Amino acid sequence: MSGEDAPAQQQNAEEQKQQQQQQETKTPAESPKTESKPDPPPSSASTEAAAAADTPAPAEEKAPEEDTFSYRALVLTGYGGYDKVKLQVKKGKPALKSGEVMVRVKMCGLNFADLMARQGLYDRLPSPPVTPGMECSGIIEAVGEDVTDRKVGDKVLVLNRSGMWQEVVVVATTHTFLIPEGMSFEEAAALPVNYITAYLMLFDFGHLRPNQSVLIHMAAGGVGIAATQLCKTVNDVTLFGTASASKHEVISQGGVTHPIDYRTRDYVEEIRKISPKGLDIVLDPLGGSDTHKGYNLLKPMGKLISYGAANMLAGQKKNLFAVAKTWYQQFSVHTLSLIQGNRSVCGFHLGYLDSETELIAQAMAAVMDLYRQGKIKPRIDSTYHLEQVGDAMRRMQERNNIGKIILTTEPMKEEEKKEEAKKDEEKKKEDKKKDDKKKEDKKKDDAKKEEKKEEKKKEEAKKDDKKAEEKKEETKKEEN
Amino acid sequence: MSGEDAPAQQQNAEEQKQQQQQQETKTPAESPKTESKPDPPPSSASTEAAAAADTPAPAEEKAPEEDTFSYRALVLTGYGGYDKVKLQVKKGKPALKSGEVMVRVKMCGLNFADLMARQGLYDRLPSPPVTPGMECSGIIEAVGEDVTDRKVGDKVLVLNRSGMWQEVVVVATTHTFLIPEGMSFEEAAALPVNYITAYLMLFDFGHLRPNQSVLIHMAAGGVGIAATQLCKTVNDVTLFGTASASKHEVISQGGVTHPIDYRTRDYVEEIRKISPKGLDIVLDPLGGSDTHKGYNLLKPMGKLISYGAANMLAGQKKNLFAVAKTWYQQFSVHTLSLIQGNRSVCGFHLGYLDSETELIAQAMAAVMDLYRQGKIKPRIDSTYHLEQVGDAMRRMQERNNIGKIILTTEPMKEEEKKEEAKKDEEKKKEDKKKDDKKKEDKKKDDAKKEEKKEEKKKEEAKKDDKKAEEKKEETKKEEN
Numbered sequence: 019m020s021g022e023d024a025p026a027q028q029q030n031a032e033e034q035k036q037q038q039q040q041q042e043t044k045t046p047a048e049s050p051k052t053e054s055k056p057d058p059p060p061s062s063a064s065t066e067a068a069a070a071a072d073t074p075a076p077a078e079e080k081a082p083e084e085d086t087f088s089y090r091a092l093v094l095t096g097y098g099g100y101d102k103v104k105l106q107v108k109k110g111k112p113a114l115k116s117g118e119v120m121v122r123v124k125m126c127g128l129n130f131a132d133l134m135a136r137q138g139l140y141d142r143l144p145s146p147p148v149t150p151g152m153e154c155s156g157i158i159e160a161v162g163e164d165v166t167d168r169k170v171g172d173k174v175l176v177l178n179r180s181g182m183w184q185e186v187v188v189v190a191t192t193h194t195f196l197i198p199e200g201m202s203f204e205e206a207a208a209l210p211v212n213y214i215t216a217y218l219m220l221f222d223f224g225h226l227r228p229n230q231s232v233l234i235h236m237a238a239g240g241v242g243i244a245a246t247q248l249c250k251t252v253n254d255v256t257l258f259g260t261a262s263a264s265k266h267e268v269i270s271q272g273g274v275t276h277p278i279d280y281r282t283r284d285y286v287e288e289i290r291k292i293s294p295k296g297l298d299i300v301l302d303p304l305g306g307s308d309t310h311k312g313y314n315l316l317k318p319m320g321k322l323i324s325y326g327a328a329n330m331l332a333g334q335k336k337n338l339f340a341v342a343k344t345w346y347q348q349f350s351v352h353t354l355s356l357i358q359g360n361r362s363v364c365g366f367h368l369g370y371l372d373s374e375t376e377l378i379a380q381a382m383a384a385v386m387d388l389y390r391q392g393k394i395k396p397r398i399d400s401t402y403h404l405e406q407v408g409d410a411m412r413r414m415q416e417r418n419n420i421g422k423i424i425l426t427t428e429p430m431k432e433e434e435k436k437e438e439a440k441k442d443e444e445k446k447k448e449d450k451k452k453d454d455k456k457k458e459d460k461k462k463d464d465a466k467k468e469e470k471k472e473e474k475k476k477e478e479a480k481k482d483d484k485k486a487e488e489k490k491e492e493t494k495k496e497e498n
Numbered sequence: 499m500s501g502e503d504a505p506a507q508q509q510n511a512e513e514q515k516q517q518q519q520q521q522e523t524k525t526p527a528e529s530p531k532t533e534s535k536p537d538p539p540p541s542s543a544s545t546e547a548a549a550a551a552d553t554p555a556p557a558e559e560k561a562p563e564e565d566t567f568s569y570r571a572l573v574l575t576g577y578g579g580y581d582k583v584k585l586q587v588k589k590g591k592p593a594l595k596s597g598e599v600m601v602r603v604k605m606c607g608l609n610f611a612d613l614m615a616r617q618g619l620y621d622r623l624p625s626p627p628v629t630p631g632m633e634c635s636g637i638i639e640a641v642g643e644d645v646t647d648r649k650v651g652d653k654v655l656v657l658n659r660s661g662m663w664q665e666v667v668v669v670a671t672t673h674t675f676l677i678p679e680g681m682s683f684e685e686a687a688a689l690p691v692n693y694i695t696a697y698l699m700l701f702d703f704g705h706l707r708p709n710q711s712v713l714i715h716m717a718a719g720g721v722g723i724a725a726t727q728l729c730k731t732v733n734d735v736t737l738f739g740t741a742s743a744s745k746h747e748v749i750s751q752g753g754v755t756h757p758i759d760y761r762t763r764d765y766v767e768e769i770r771k772i773s774p775k776g777l778d779i780v781l782d783p784l785g786g787s788d789t790h791k792g793y794n795l796l797k798p799m800g801k802l803i804s805y806g807a808a809n810m811l812a813g814q815k816k817n818l819f820a821v822a823k824t825w826y827q828q829f830s831v832h833t834l835s836l837i838q839g840n841r842s843v844c845g846f847h848l849g850y851l852d853s854e855t856e857l858i859a860q861a862m863a864a865v866m867d868l869y870r871q872g873k874i875k876p877r878i879d880s881t882y883h884l885e886q887v888g889d890a891m892r893r894m895q896e897r898n899n900i901g902k903i904i905l906t907t908e909p910m911k912e913e914e915k916k917e918e919a920k921k922d923e924e925k926k927k928e929d930k931k932k933d934d935k936k937k938e939d940k941k942k943d944d945a946k947k948e949e950k951k952e953e954k955k956k957e958e959a960k961k962d963d964k965k966a967e968e969k970k971e972e973t974k975k976e977e978n
Contacts, residue, residue, distance in 0.1 A: 353804040357804060
């Protein structure tokens with residue numbers, strides 16, 4: 019489970035090992051027996067699994083034989099571009115430990131941290147091969163020993179550190195939450211990460227109260243929309259939201275008082291015009307220089323809440339320049355500056371609240387309550403099949419979504435698959451073109467650099483000669 | 499007005515000028531005509547003023563003539579030890595501007611920031627000569643034009659950036675607050691700085707909730723006791739409080755769950771024993787290495803609230819070593835560390851909330867309400883006459899107080915004054931002895947350093963000779 023975005027940091031070997039061990043206990047016992055199934059046609063096994071997903075298994079139905087049990091799973095096979103997440107088939111029925119449940123997954127949520135993770139920039143995802151995904155919704159298919167608060171057939175949503183993008187997941191019951199009446203599986207998969215992140219940031223760190231002002235970056239994103247809805251539950255909150263102009267109508271309707279097109283306007287200037295004294299709360303998923311700007315926008319008793327480094331993401335593959343720049347510009351603050359400004363700087367990331375089950379449960383209960391009261395409602399931007407995970411990630415990466423992007427475990431129809439294959443080919447060609455151009459540009463650049471280096475070397479050689487002569491003369495003088 | 503303590507920073511010339519201008523508008527128009535009255539016997543003027551203070555002027559009574567009006571005032575004459583704050587008599591009736599009131603002061607509160615200010619370590623006090631003091635209580639003696647919410651005879655407490663340690667103050671009505679029924683002038687003078695500081699820290703930045711845990715340093719100090727009482731208004735809060743052992747009984751009775759003697763115990767270890775997961779809130783008035791310790795004690799979603807640098811104060815005069823060390827060790831944090839820990843670092847100082855009248859008024863209303871409900875009650879440690887301000891400051895500096903130290907404008911009786919003079923002599927002698935010893939130690943140290951320097955120089959000279967020889971040999975070789 020995780021927030022919207024994540025810091026770039028390589029985990030150390032020890033931690034990785036621990037994580038992998040944990041991961042192994044969460045995923046099926048026989049998970050290593052996976053088969054790569056990157057392309058259609060689908061295996062009979064996957065169709066079978068899909069059929070099972072369509073009709074929730076009643077409590078009495080016997081479980082399929084352990085050796086014939088299989089299910090589709092997205093697997094990150096290595097760090098890199100969109101194609102590094104592959105659809106595979108896992109075989110073998112997951113073993114359930116005490117306190118665990120098995121969930122037949124219907125929908126999964128996509129988060130910024132998943133994009134970071136694919137590029138190797140998110141240290142809470144165990145190393146590949148691994149199934150990403152921090153949230154999903156589905157139906158309980160089996161319960162382990164000592165499970166009393168869940169039963170087969172319960173509709174639940176799941177929040178977990180990773181491993182949610184597959185048809186079957188096994189998790190501790192503490193990571194599952196009953197879906198309230200009237201909430202769709204899509205909404206349920208869209209809810210946990212975005213709404214708990216926004217809730218804890220605004221109401222715990224932020225202590226949002228009536229008449230305050232809030233800045234929400236990426237206001238059309240998952241956390242952005244969740245935060246907007248949560249702000250609207252408090253009277254007379256003034257909301258500044260950054261998003262590209264095409265999304266302004268939607269976010270205005272959603273509750274953003276002042277939408278700002280960050281691409282054509284200086285948002286700091288725009289905010290100062292309307293609110294010269296500054297802001298009470300700044301939610302910052304960007305990092306780098308934007309954190310500095312956010313800090314300087316704070317009123318006395320203002321809170322800056324940093325929850326990511328989206329500025330590190332500049333393309334489908336890791337962009338070392340963007341990473342380094344964001345890292346270099348990352349905000350650091352001295353307590354004396356905080357004291358003189360009466361300010362607060364907070365860091366939030368749901369991915370590091372893994373073990374805080376009570377805290378999460380409380381926040382979830384509050385969020386569910388708001389849903390039941392009709393005060394919040396996840397906005398689904400689009401739903402993709404597991405086979406289309408690349409397109410889904412691209413949509414988020416290129417900031418084309420308004421609201422949540424969902425993956426469904428429902429298999430694609432044959433005709434859809436054919437069309438998809440065609441599109442894929444085209445996209446690959448386009449990507450290749452782009453890559454080729456980049457490579458060519460790089461070559462040119464390198465050649466230029468090489469030339470410059472040569473020149474420099476020659477100059478230095480000249481200087482060296484000169485120095486040597488000077489030295490000789492000096493020593494002569496000394497001897498004289 | 500100000501919090502418990504303040505950062506060391508020299509203000510720039512421009513700011514100083516502005517502050518002086520502001521100060522001039524706040525203190526009497528003729529304030530430059532002051533007379534130094536460091537020693538008894540008191541002038542008849544001061545006795546007159548004192549008499550006036552004893553019997554609040556009824557609304558009908560005519561104001562004394564402008565040229566005979568005079569009142570006693572404490573004045574910081576320059577940065578340094580306790581004797582830099584002198585009792586003087588100011589002459590001339592203060593002019594009242596629109597929206598201002600004149601208050602006949604009964605009691606004044608002493609704060610840590612006043613100690614910092616005397617050493618030149620608090621940039622919110624205008625430069626000397628200036629009257630310090632951020633809070634007082636008294637009776638309104640005159641109101642300016644357009645004042646409708648206060649009338650002559652109203653009992654008020656006053657919170658202001660400076661200038662409160664005198665018998666007569668002139669302030670904007672927005673800086674005055676009506677004293678509730680049953681509250682003594684001592685309590686009223688003890689309340690504003692400590693309780694508003696503790697209130698905003700715990701409930702705005704800290705978002706304190708039931709079942710949480712809080713660390714309060716200097717738990718027997720003014721803010722410490724206020725924070726303890728405010729924590730007790732929330733259910734099941736576990737309170738860790740540091741104080742020397744002799745104060746433990748009192749702070750335990752006040753509500754501290756676990757008193758820790760920081761002089762003989764490692765408080766981090768003690769806290770970890772009882773609360774292995776750490777703390778929800780750390781209030782840090784110390785700065786330096788204690789801020790680092792506090793940060794590392796935080797639970798996920800924990801808040802560190804830094805509100806001073808008391809570690810900078812190590813003696814009655816500015817201790818450059820303590821200042822430099824505290825400054826050097828001052829805490830600075832990177833957002834990525836905050837994100838990974840889900841932590842918040844806040845800075846608070848009431849002195850920089852000068853112009854936030856609405857915010858202060860809200861907090862004051864909440865605090866007054868708690869007082870009326872009997873949930874809070876300032877604990878007065880001791881009350882000193884203005885003449886004894888040095889002793890009062892010494893008591894706070896040496897951390898001998900439990901609760902608030904108050905200055906009263908009531909003049910000392912003659913016999914008290916004689917005793918005081920004797921004590922003063924003794925204290926001065928003691929201080930001189932201490933100073934002499936320090937100087938001697940320093941001389942010895944310097945002599946040692948000098949010796950070492952000499953040795954080093956000799957060694958370096960030797961090295962240089964050697965190098966020169968080596969060089970000669972090298973050049974010979976080259977020529978061969």
